[in-house]
Amino acid sequence: MCGIAGFITSAPSESSNAKAILARMTETLSHRGPDADGHFVDPGGRVALGHRRLAIIDLSEAGAQPMRSASGRFEMVYNGEIYGFGGMRDALAAEDVIFRGSSDTEVLLNGIERWGIEPTLQRATGMFAFAVFDRATNSMIFARDRLGKKPLYIGCRGRTTAFASELKAIRAHPDFSDLTPDRRSVALYLRYGYVPAPRSIYEGVVKFPAGHWATIPVEASVSDPADILSCARPYWSLEEVIAKGRADPCTDAAQAIERVDEVLSQATAERLVSDVPVGAFLSGGIDSSLIVALMQEQASHRVSTYTVRFDDDAINEADAAAHIAKHLGTAHHELTASAADALALVSDMPVVFDEPFADPSQLPTLLISRLIRSDVTVALSGDGGDESFGGYQRYWAADTFERYSRFLPRAFFQAANGVPSARLDTAISMARGVLPARVGKQISTDRLKKLTRIAAEPSFRARYGQSFTMWSDHDLVPEARLGENGGGKVGHGSGGMSLLRAA
Structure with missing residues (x-):
């Protein structure tokens, strides 16, 4: 993963001061991108874009960010991956677009310059969040992937709008250093075990909605993030996908199985495109086992798989994972952990997630992520299978x-x-x-x-x-009740977009 951060302000500012602020913001994201720290600040100090890079595709400087478009009109910072971006690249090349490198970032940026923002977003399949400064209109463009897999927080105070992959980066900006918890968000957390989008745990900061994009003029003094949400435009609708599927359902079970196999195989292949080692989390369950099987089927080498062995047999899944790994012929690795190991991570969770999050799977996920980092840079998992x-x-x-x-x-x-x-x-x-x-x-x-x-x-x-929900309306203060607009829109990470389209 990479990390992005930055801000726009309608107030005049010294460029050197803006650079110092941006450096503090991106420094908080160093764990997301240890390979490079890139900055762009316009001469007037009103636009700042920062990027922490985890190099995965095109490890050269040609893939570094912030990235400027060929004409010089656009400046982009982007976190994520466009799956199957080769098709978009070929389409652009057919229109005589020249590429300097081989990254998906450059494909996305050239698409925006050649086709426009919404047509490019409709072509792009993947997980992403980005900010693009448009010099021609003196405005910032924000966009997020269809299911909200990649985070994008936006905060507004006074004449400054700040954005980042994590809340800690926004808090590093002096205008946002004294953020206070949002009481309704706290109440919603107690109800659901997480803070539903578009809210964040802080007042004045929101999660940009999944499947949307927005243009914000640099000179606009946006003091309320609700104004950001109100101008966000959808480029994709889950409801429309569901309606289309219901209108033309697949009633043949064999045909449905064949189609799912085809889509999952293609989705797996697209996720294996990388210039760094790729592995997989393996629990032994249906979802992760299926993903690993598809990886091994397409790989020219033994896929590296990883699991956590707990000393409590009631929750241990390592034996099942070992059996699957042996059957598939993967290079399997285990991390042995105890309840004490998991408990020791609890104090890290506020730093990792920035806002309350009550899913206990965060602990073994962090354990195994730390295990694999010395071996692989990218890991696939079965997350999203239950939702899909x-x-x-x-x-x-x-x-x-x-x-x-x-x-x-x-x-x-x-x-x-x-x-x-x-x-x-x-x-x-x-x-x-x-x-x-x-x-x-x-x-x-x-x-x-x-x-x-x-x-x-x-x-x-x-x-x-x-x-x-964890509580009934009778137990909750009014702002957390379902009948009082407590829920808001919730974007969940899920299975691949190609699978949802085929469903």
Whole structure:
């Protein structure tokens, strides 16, 4: 990964002062890009673009950033990767565009110059976030990939708009050094276990929406980030993709399997394009095992795979991963970790994520990332498979619940929710005596209470929303309740765009 940071300001500034501020901002992102630290500041100190580079494609200076377009009109900083960018490059070359290097950054920048921002974004498939200074219009262009895989925070204060891959870089700007937590964001974190987009944990800073782009004039004094969100334009719509799939569904199971295999194979091949070593996280589960199998099928060498072995058998997946690695013939590596090792990382999490994040998988992910860095620069994983294929238990549970709960009126569930917990405890104890052990273990008073609260909601969307929240509306302050615009838009990293298009 790389890191980007910068700012625009309508206030006159010394160029040397702007350079010093930008250097402090990019320094906070050194862990994202240890290979180079690039800066651009315009002579008036009103535009600053910074980039920390993790060199993956075109390791030469021709791939360095900030990158200027051939005409000199555009200056870009970009974090991410365009998959299958060779096709875009060929199309540009057919229009007599000359390339200086072989990076996907240059392809993206030349596309913007030749085709315009939105046509280029519609052609580009990948994970990315970027900022482009347009000298012709004296404006900054921001854009983010369709699913929001790559982060982009934007903050507004006074006459300055700052942006970065991480919040810590924005805080390094003197205008944003005293950011305060947003109370609604804190409440939403307590509800969901993370801060939903477009909010961030700080007042005055937002997550730029996935699948959107925006143009902000340098001379505009944007003091409220809501103005940034209001001018963001979508270049892609998940709802439209879903509607298209429903209008022309694939009803032949064999044909669907063949199509998924084709799309996943192509997506894997595109992600193996790299000038540095590529490996994979392997847990032994379906998703990561499938990705590794496709990698090994296409690779001319033994793929390097990595897993964490825990000393607690209840959570250990290393044996399954070792079996898969042996079957596929990969060069497999294990990191042995204990609960104490994971606990020691907890204090690092505020620095790693910059805002509260309650997913426990962050600990083993950080452990294994530190393990592999000495061997490979890029690692593929099975993340996103559950979202793309409906693998989470809550998906089928919600569908099953919808089919059966309609036979009972909402009043029944509202009344059941009012049953005292002590009575439910007694009923559960009696039920465990006759139910299979695996079922009895999953029944608890808290779960039954939550189930009745979910069922009492008036719509499917409200019921689904309640199913993955940690608290009910009754337990929360008004700003965190679903009925009070608490949720906002949420962008999740998921499977490849090519897979979603084929679904």
